[in-house]
Amino acid sequence: MLNRQGRETAPGAAAASEVDTFTGNRGLALEEPLIFEIGDSARTGVDLPAPPEVASRLAGLERELIGLPGLSEPEAVRHYTRLSRQNFAIDMGLFPLGSCTMKHNPRLNEKMARLPGFSDIHPLQPVDSVQGALELIAQLANWLKTLTGMPEVSMSPKAGAHGELCGMLAIRAAHEARGEARKVVLVPESAHGTNPATAAFCGYEVENIPATPAGRVDLAALKARLGPDVAAVMITNPNTCGLFEPDMSAISEAVHAAGAYVYCDGANFNAIVGRVRPGDLGVDAMHINLHKTFSTPHGGGGPGAGPVVFSAALAPFAPLPFVRHTGTHFELVEEEQAHGLGDAHAQSFGRMVAFHGQMGMFVRALSYMMSHGADGLRQVAEDAVLNANYVLRSLEDVMTAPFGASGPCMHEALFDDSFLEGTGVTTLDIAKALIDEGYHPMTMYFPLVVHGAMLIEPTETESKAALDQFIATLRSLVARAKAGEAEHFKAAPHLAPRRRLDETLAARKPVLSWAPSA
């Protein structure tokens, strides 16, 4: 087995030895102690002027010892630089994480977000002093409305799941305004785990709708369940099997005819941006994960941003605050009392976050949108879909694609583990073996509708050469699994900063903060 540098991968050679030093570099295999083990309460990496002499006004509530270690600046820079090198990142290699959409993060976006005019303004400054910021929000809102074909958008949700909450609260408010107390939300099997959690958070009962053998929503089952107690259907399109729901318009019609609304999980909007407007498919509310479609970085877990677009039916219920253009300047409408007659948000369900949303992410997303333009965004969707289909068709002879016969996939290629039957190798083992080959593992065990799922999303920012190399690596791993090399897979990863970690121990005996050893 050759690695990407053309050298033999050597199980165990580099990694398995016991660590006997905490002094720092071991060659470039880094071991880094915790700040609590190297810091000191008397040391600091900041220089501050001495405070003026004044009588304290803290009412005798002065603080006792906190227990915080301090590092000098060079110590801190080394500590975090060393830690950074124990991470895999999109800057280092292909990150084929299905449904998570790990694409190139342009640094222009970072530079723009750090312009003091955006990064150094306060959310409660007089609105006349932040006209440029409000203009940016309005312009991003316009791009989102135009790309989705929806008349209204709320910018305040802080993440995709927060956007789901926003959409479902608007749906609940719309039913309440009609005096209807509908109790049930239908969620297809292939939905993200956040969907049922969100519906429950809004006080709904959740019922599942099965998938067809072809990986789509079972339209007949959905229609049969619709009734006067159903408030909404939460659907993901393209769905988590990487497929477009061809019956989307029929689903919307049936849902609307039953007096319910269609919530679309827009996490996979990157597959259709510039090619399909969800508004044309009858969607009533949809969140857009700015990081997935518009390249704001994942940052090791966040922050994201989850603006929600609304149909005309739901627009009046969208949350506060919102930006309004008066013809000469921008206003920020923050309070229900400030509504004028005929205002778009006249029946707003209220405020769902302290300020106005993720401004830093808005700047990055708009910078990316402007860089691509209407022409480039369409190309984004096309290349993402092309890359995913290329991976699907290049691997389906050696791996099993449960819906491969259903036609093209969208932006992600789904495989299951039936090709591993009898090898003793599991989906998890393949994932961990990919680490040794220089790749982040694909998404595992999701979607739940197939066994041992492997969901691969290359995104549009990977070259054909990178895909060819990745495909060759997977083909070689499959060959090794089938050749009876299960032991190699079971012990993987061999070349990562850590071998397999004991997650059961962590959950059984939680150690969630540092304490000095006894």
Next chain:
Amino acid sequence: MRYLPLTADDRAAMLGRIGASSVDDLFRDVPAAARLSGPVEGLPLHMSEMEVERALSAMARRNLTATHVPFFLGCGAYKHHVPASVDHLIQRGEFLTSYTPYQPEIAQGTLQYLFEFQTQVARLTGMEVANASMYDGSTACVEAIFMARRVTRRAKALLSAGLHPHYVSVAKTLTHFTDDEVVASVPVLTEGAPGDDIAALIAAIDDETSCVVVQNPNLFGHVADLSELAARCHEKGALLVAVVTEAVALGAIRSPGAMGADIVVGEGQSIGGGLSFGGPYLGLFACNNRHVRQMPGRLCGETVDAAGRRGFVLTLSTREQHIRREKATSNICTNSGLISLAFTIHMSLLGEKGLRDLAALNHARAVQVAERLAAIPGVELLNGPFFNEFTLRLAVEARPAIRRMADAGVLGGVALGRLYPGEASLANGVVVAVTETQTDEDVDELVAAYEEAVSC
């Protein structure tokens, strides 16, 4: 298209491998009526890097920035100096462009700093355990209310009048459709203790109360001892939720944990984060070990690898949405990863000594500025105890006065009329925040601006 590596030849070759005649063929599941042809109408075509910079810089220039004018705004978002190394380190690609650490073997960098972050937050708040962060302070606050319901099996939350009104709004919005009841009252600008209603809260606790939510220092800057409130909550079987919107205060004031709080939530933007017009911010969430399984959000824990070495993983995920679906503790599926990194780096640089010095400097400067402003006829300082933020009552309505100051290039505070638009009794109030960032000249300009504001 500088971000797209495929060439026309690549695309043709790939379509050949797939067996598709055109890219359009790959979109054949989309109903023909919904397929767009050509670039989306109503949007511009792509721009060069230079053109994007020009367009966005022009928008940025139309904002009055905290860097460039005397700046004294707080109320949940604070301007502090962040060491240059913080932003440099968080921009390392291995942090910036990495994913949620679900593959722990190649995410030890992120996991270790989350473990360090959790420990720092636990110590700062005086609690046993903290999570890996939430969206912001306001959403952490409503999650604490939901958590108190799960712990106590009661549904009535009492919210202090000194709690940030936006936090109150968020709590009311998100509990509107659940069976939670949120009780909040309008604040009163009492001399010595604006917004303080601890006695009233104690009187209101009953057998239905799940929690009392109190901010310290409160929106008006008032600092209070929460010990008696905590004791009375516990007598009645309710939890005390303490909210901190200015994390630097934790370097000066006795911790909420030491005062008996059961859950501490807060906004961590002050340390390591920028103002950024309100986001992204950093929700802090801490509690004691006995309640950890009811906690929302991600948690990082220590474990060992197959070779016996210490390592870190995300843990207790059976509380989370991807496992429990509709029975999860919350629908939250993220944390403010990069902002928590900025926080933990800044906090490591400060350490015990730096944080205490920073807090002392903030407090002393604020006392100085408060005394100078209070000496102006027509300006009244309402606070007795405060940390770095205080409330003034002006002889004139505050909102137009603050707007006029901004027109003249001084950002002089947050007018309470902005936060409580319907409340005439608060219309002359303004909250002023003082940190280490203002110069003596800034303070002189602020004093002159207030003198002028109350004289007309």
